[in-house]
Amino acid sequence: MTRQKQATRTSRKTNAESLPKPFIKWAGGKGQLVSELLDRAPADFDSYHEPFMGGAALFFALYRQGKLNGKKIFLSDINQELVDTYASIRDRVETVIRHLRKHKYEKDYYYEVRAWKPEKLTEAKRAARMIFLNRTGFNGLYRVNSKGKFNVPFGRYVNPTICDAKNLRAVSCALQGVKLKHESFEKVLKRAKKNDLIYFDPPYVPVSKTAKFVSYASQGFDLEDQSRLADVFSKLARRGTLAILSNSETPWVKKHFEPFKQDRVLARRSVNSRKDRRGPVGELVVISYSAKEVS
Ligand SMILES: C[S@@+](CC[C@H](N)C(=O)[O-])C[C@H]1O[C@@H](n2cnc3c(N)ncnc32)[C@H](O)[C@@H]1O
Numbered sequence: 001m002t003r004q005k006q007a008t009r010t011s012r013k014t015n016a017e018s019l020p021k022p023f024i025k026w027a028g029g030k031g032q033l034v035s036e037l038l039d040r041a042p043a044d045f046d047s048y049h050e051p052f053m054g055g056a057a058l059f060f061a062l063y064r065q066g067k068l069n070g071k072k073i074f075l076s077d078i079n080q081e082l083v084d085t086y087a088s089i090r091d092r093v094e095t096v097i098r099h100l101r102k103h104k105y106e107k108d109y110y111y112e113v114r115a116w117k118p119e120k121l122t123e124a125k126r127a128a129r130m131i132f133l134n135r136t137g138f139n140g141l142y143r144v145n146s147k148g149k150f151n152v153p154f155g156r157y158v159n160p161t162i163c164d165a166k167n168l169r170a171v172s173c174a175l176q177g178v179k180l181k182h183e184s185f186e187k188v189l190k191r192a193k194k195n196d197l198i199y200f201d202p203p204y205v206p207v208s209k210t211a212k213f214v215s216y217a218s219q220g221f222d223l224e225d226q227s228r229l230a231d232v233f234s235k236l237a238r239r240g241t242l243a244i245l246s247n248s249e250t251p252w253v254k255k256h257f258e259p260f261k262q263d264r265v266l267a268r269r270s271v272n273s274r275k276d277r278r279g280p281v282g283e284l285v286v287i288s289y290s291a292k293e294v295s
Helices: 003-009 034-040 057-064 080-100 107-115 123-136 165-175 185-191 223-239 251-256
Strands: 048-050 073-077 179-182 197-200 242-248 261-268 280-287
Touching (some): 034 261, 073 185, 080 165
16 A cells, blocks of 8 residues: 555544644744643534644644544645645655655755746645755745745754654645645635634734734735734624634734633744744734624
């Protein structure tokens, strides 16, 4: 039996080890916040949606706990290359691993691979390139220039793990049957039903006037997007879905999610190019299903 078939057979099986886990480092990755989110997740729900998936830390954590067994799962993001990488790992993990194993941690080589044109590569080779650049580029950032070209410089690491084959295979198992979509977060309104769990982890509202938004994709995410997100959240709450959202603890967020339960938790931002913004910051976890009052 091929490994790919094995992956399908063992699909959705809970792994006793701490695998699968996020296979990329992602700005705003939710490593530390995950236990706070798990504590607040409902015991019972129908389908699961994560419309700002990034590294999908909560998806993997719920999967490891067996909470997603037999459920429909929808993961989506506006970053096309990211979504395609997940799809390649789901559908052809052995080929991705084969390509990934050819990469090496070396400065000149990094810039050579960075210059490859993704659109000219096979899906698996493109996925391996993305993972390689993420593991060896500066701070695991994803940043593209105005022409959509990845432009993160080489990163300094001691022996970075480029290919964690064991985890990639476990990730592939977890992704069997998962619907992956390249789309903006509002599309969740088309699918989410009463009693579905939805986790929103948008780019942060800046904590100070000088702090800039991190560019997660070629499109930025401004306060208008944040307002649309607050509307989507309210609509979903009225529909009876179980929505959780994390964002920075700012007056703006507090005000726009005023009707809902808000818990302050401390989290460390895992990827930030500025050292002064890496310290612990207050985060808010907003929960629709313990709403004080939903109008
Ligand atoms: C804070 S990160 C999510 C981190 C993720 N929870 C994790 O564990 O790594 C935000 C994500 O939102 C995505 N994004 C930005 N604007 C979006 C939009 N309008 N719709 C959907 N996703 C968007 C970015 O590409 C990025 O992956």
